[in-house]
Amino acid sequence: MGGKPVQGRMTADGTDGVVIFLIGMRVNKWRALRSWLPVFRAMPRMIKELAQDPARGLLGIRAVPGLRNFSVLQYWESKEKLLAYASDQNGEHRPAWAAFNRRARAGGGAVGIWHETYVVPAGSYETIYGDMPPHGLGRARGLVPVGRRGERAAQRLGAETRRQRRKGRPRADHPQGPPLFGAVTAAGDGCCPAPPRHGALSRCAAGPRRGGPPRR
Template sequence: MTDKPVQGRMTVSGTDGVVVFLIGMRINNWWAVRSWLPMVRAMPRMLKELAREPARGLLGVRAIPGLRNFSVLQYWESREKLLAYASDRSGEHRPAWAAFNRRARAGRGEVGIWHETFVVPAGSYETIYGDMPPVGLGQARGLVPVGRRGERAAERLAS
């Protein structure tokens, strides 16, 4: 990601649907390092794998750090590609998920996890970025001047 602002009012390039996937963990017991450290290490491996293999469908990602709660916002091409990655036995996710489940049973609540998936059909979102570096969906899909898709949010939602 570049920190250089794109001057003017911009919006996302394209109107295809997108899947928004939020995933996170909460450290319930800081002293239970064996329960949460492997999870902290697993996410970067998965994201590197996905960055090396763009055909898997990850469009963009943004870390949301916190003191006890750590989250990652992801944009995916489709529900099918997200689910295929989650169930792929040859990828980084399945072994990490199996290991987490083993540690979770042994750790009895020392670390919590969550995820939320939103399937957003084409025409069901709109974006605007004013004098901002590319972030979020704009970073994932690219930016165009607002005028190409409509000056008002209602116009961009209708396109």
């Protein structure tokens, strides 16, 4: 893990949702070089293609090497962009996937491949990096002081939820949404704020009593 450490406690910038995509391969038969080497070489081509076009939605990657297992952790803007790239007929992924299927049928299980996709909505993740070089989602999105999103993990997890609630809360002088069933909404008509009980006739719906104003 290279790079210069960033002093202090930091967290990943941004509060939008993120898609985590893990993809990897396993060499089951080392001698079957023709089966697993093309699979190994295909991933760098795809990463290069995505890095040259940020609009495709890849935020960042982290390679996870191993003895037999080789995998890459990827951060994406959205599942829609991830799926769009996977199905792009003109991109590197489709021909690499078709070539793997051909070699898998002929190679007798010489190489394995896998992936996992996690769609993480806003407010459902938190990060912290103490005296670390840019890493993980912090490297993909940039770093900000941890205090901007809360000193504790519980605060950082709830920060976006509270922000969305405030943003979506209707104004008191501008109610939103349909009225409750059975309620009358015209101002000044003596309506009740809640529907009547089942089987009962609301005085509001029936109108004011004769000989006087409606009850309050």
